[in-house]
Amino acid sequence: MSARRWSLTLGVVLVALFALVPLAGWHVPWVLPGTVNVVNATGTLEVLALCFIFGGVALGYDVLFGYTGLLSLGPVTFFGTGVYVFDIALTRWGWSLAAALAVTLVVTLLLALVLGAIALRVGGIAFAMVTLAFAQAFYYLVEDNPHNLTGGDTGLALASNRLPAVLSGAVSNTRSLYWLALVYLVLVGVVVRVVLNSATGRVLVAVRENEQRVEVLGLRPFGFKLAAFTLSSLIAAGGGIVYILLIGTAVPSAVASITLTLSILVMVVLGGPGSAWGPVAGAFVYVYLQQYLLKVAAEPSFASLPAVARVPLSQPQFLLGALFVLFVLFVPGGFAGAVARARARRQSRRPAAPISRGET
Amino acid sequence: MTVLADLTFSAVALSAVYFLAASGLSLIYGLMDVLNFAHGLFMTLGAYAAWDLTTHLTSTLSAPLNFAVGVLAAIVAGAVVAGLTELWLIRPLYGRPISQILVTIGLDLAAVGLLLGGFGSNSLSMPVPLWLFEATHWGSLSLPNADFVALIAGVVVLVGLEWFLRRTRYGIIIRAGVENRDMVRALGVDVGRAFTLVFILGGAMAGLAGLLNSVVFNGDLVSPLQGDGLLIFAFIVVVIGGLGSIRGSAVAALLVGVVQDFSNYYLGSHPGMAEIGNLSVVLLLALVLEWRPRGLFGGTL
Numbered sequence: 116m117s118a119r120r121w122s123l124t125l126g127v128v129l130v131a132l133f134a135l136v137p138l139a140g141w142h143v144p145w146v147l148p149g150t151v152n153v154v155n156a157t158g159t160l161e162v163l164a165l166c167f168i169f170g171g172v173a174l175g176y177d178v179l180f181g182y183t184g185l186l187s188l189g190p191v192t193f194f195g196t197g198v199y200v201f202d203i204a205l206t207r208w209g210w211s212l213a214a215a216l217a218v219t220l221v222v223t224l225l226l227a228l229v230l231g232a233i234a235l236r237v238g239g240i241a242f243a244m245v246t247l248a249f250a251q252a253f254y255y256l257v258e259d260n261p262h263n264l265t266g267g268d269t270g271l272a273l274a275s276n277r278l279p280a281v282l283s284g285a286v287s288n289t290r291s292l293y294w295l296a297l298v299y300l301v302l303v304g305v306v307v308r309v310v311l312n313s314a315t316g317r318v319l320v321a322v323r324e325n326e327q328r329v330e331v332l333g334l335r336p337f338g339f340k341l342a343a344f345t346l347s348s349l350i351a352a353g354g355g356i357v358y359i360l361l362i363g364t365a366v367p368s369a370v371a372s373i374t375l376t377l378s379i380l381v382m383v384v385l386g387g388p389g390s391a392w393g394p395v396a397g398a399f400v401y402v403y404l405q406q407y408l409l410k411v412a413a414e415p416s417f418a419s420l421p422a423v424a425r426v427p428l429s430q431p432q433f434l435l436g437a438l439f440v441l442f443v444l445f446v447p448g449g450f451a452g453a454v455a456r457a458r459a460r461r462q463s464r465r466p467a468a469p470i471s472r473g474e475t
Numbered sequence: 476m477t478v479l480a481d482l483t484f485s486a487v488a489l490s491a492v493y494f495l496a497a498s499g500l501s502l503i504y505g506l507m508d509v510l511n512f513a514h515g516l517f518m519t520l521g522a523y524a525a526w527d528l529t530t531h532l533t534s535t536l537s538a539p540l541n542f543a544v545g546v547l548a549a550i551v552a553g554a555v556v557a558g559l560t561e562l563w564l565i566r567p568l569y570g571r572p573i574s575q576i577l578v579t580i581g582l583d584l585a586a587v588g589l590l591l592g593g594f595g596s597n598s599l600s601m602p603v604p605l606w607l608f609e610a611t612h613w614g615s616l617s618l619p620n621a622d623f624v625a626l627i628a629g630v631v632v633l634v635g636l637e638w639f640l641r642r643t644r645y646g647i648i649i650r651a652g653v654e655n656r657d658m659v660r661a662l663g664v665d666v667g668r669a670f671t672l673v674f675i676l677g678g679a680m681a682g683l684a685g686l687l688n689s690v691v692f693n694g695d696l697v698s699p700l701q702g703d704g705l706l707i708f709a710f711i712v713v714v715i716g717g718l719g720s721i722r723g724s725a726v727a728a729l730l731v732g733v734v735q736d737f738s739n740y741y742l743g744s745h746p747g748m749a750e751i752g753n754l755s756v757v758l759l760l761a762l763v764l765e766w767r768p769r770g771l772f773g774g775t776l
Binding site for chain 1: 568573714768
């Protein structure tokens with residue numbers, strides 16, 4: 116079997132296993148992130164669903180960052196747009212689910228095209244800064260609570276009376292929301308694969324490698340970059356919709372702040388930008404660790420540690436930031452890069468194997 | 476008329492802090508292509524160093540002297556942390572600009588996490604001389620003394636930096652490096668030392684900016700996320716001014732400060748427009764980029 120067939124099979128098996136998790140009532144000590152040590156406990160399912168959501172968002176972000184080579188610091192703008200437009204349409208305006216989905220899609224699309232067109236006038240670092248500025252403007256706007264739409268810092272709880280019964284925010288629905296999040300991740304995975312394997316996808320990689328050359332070949336990089344920006348934005352907004360269905364409340368600090376942008380970036384870099392599965396793995400590790408470390412820090416035995424150890428260890432942000440620094444310094448290409456290097460090493464040990472160029 | 480003068484003065488003071496925050500960022504980017512996310516951290520650490528020293532170690536000194544110690548502490552803390560950042564984190568990643576950005580993001584996340592764990596997320600109050608909160612009266616004008624301090628610090632640093640970049644050997648090396656790094660290296664100059672120097676300089680200015688930001692605009696409060704808030708505006712100033720240009724940063728800082736303060740004053744009191752000052756700054760950025768994608772002074776120092 117080719118490596119590609121292998122990874123496809125592995126992916127299908129993993130998705131099938133995760134799909135069965137809500138049915139598994141096993142008791143497992145230590146490793147679960149929730150307070151109840153049962154595999155299909157609500158807490159565990161919620162954390163895993165968050166892993167799926169951010170796995171999808173990270174994959175979408177990587178289309179822009181890893182494949183097209185554009186460092187955007189504004190994915191949160193579109194994630195937040197997904198969260199808030201959907202929430203406002205259902206809660207404030209009392210629209211139906213279909214109408215709310217449609218308006219979220221249209222608003223995201225227009226916003227991505229307009230902001231993308233402005234930000235893509237500059238390249239490289241300036242692009243990063245401009246997207247950051249837009250994201251910050253979005254944050255201020257949401258926090259400001261214009262016309263009492265967003266609820267400001269207090270947040271906006273999702274009114275579930277317009278939702279189908281299986282999706283409404285009741286705790287017993289965590290299972291269906293878990294599956295919804297898994298479907299979202301699979302859908303994003305398929306769309307991203309299809310796009311990247313198409314001719315457009317190859318142009319995106321070419322833009323990353325050498326934009327001038329793409330221009331010389333008679334193609335306009337701007338359009339391709341805008342397409343990548345828009346696709347990645349739509350995926351982020353989709354993640355936002357699933358997020359608000361799962362969590363039930365939109366708060367600016369959680370869904371619109373720069374911290375979320377940096378988290379997404381950390382996920383992608385931990386996992387390995389520009390690889391098929393890296394960003395998803397990075398998102399899983401990041402989200403899982405973040406929840407798990409909080410659980411560990413809440414253990415009673417933890418309080419007996421001396422302050423020198425307790426203070427840093429009780430801050431997931433510190434641990435994840437430090438882990439991120441170590442990865443940037445010592446593990447280029449993240450998990451995916453490490454796996455590729457290990458595979459190349461094993462291959463080079465076999466004397467008969469043909470010389471391959473190996474990923475770096 | 477009085478309102479206009481008062482408003483202009485406070486806008487200029489705000490600009491001075493923006494300039495202090497942005498000029499180091501701009502130099503670092505111009506010379507090294509590093510978008511330094513840890514710059515916000517340098518500002519925060521500067522403020523915390525000043526807070527720590529002035530509340531604990533030197534609190535018995537007279538108020539003005541204690542404040543002077545705080546200023547010095549902020550500058551030194553910013554410079555030392557920035558220098559170490561360059562040596563330990565940026566240097567091993569030369570030639571990998573994206574990784575350099577990422578490592579500063581990680582440092583910022585980790586260190587702010589530590590500050591949150593160590594000092595809590597609540598703001599701390601810094602002891603400052605009461606004189607700072609009084610105002611100087613000129614005819615019908617009353618100008619806050621804290622604004623004067625910010626303004627003087629901004630002007631002194633601008634003049635000092637211009638002198639350093641134009642008249643000293645290392646300044647000239649830095650300017651040449653911004654223009655063409657490889658050429659400077661080819662001439663046998665150790666650019667690496669200039670890199671460290673630029674980080675130390677930028678860190679010192681950032682530390683000062685962090686302290687002044689606390690004292691002048693945050694009612695002497697210090698908090699773990701203050702630097703990251705200021706950093707966003709520093710980024711905007713740098714992009715508007717043109718990456719790598721000190722004069723550009725100065726002009727852009729003025730522009731941003733004035734736009735923010737005036738729109739806040741005249742429009743911010745309307746319902747639902749409390750954030751209009753911040754939003755109009757972003758709008759300004761979009762307009763400048765439409766007109767000049769490389770910023771006002773892009774490409775020259």
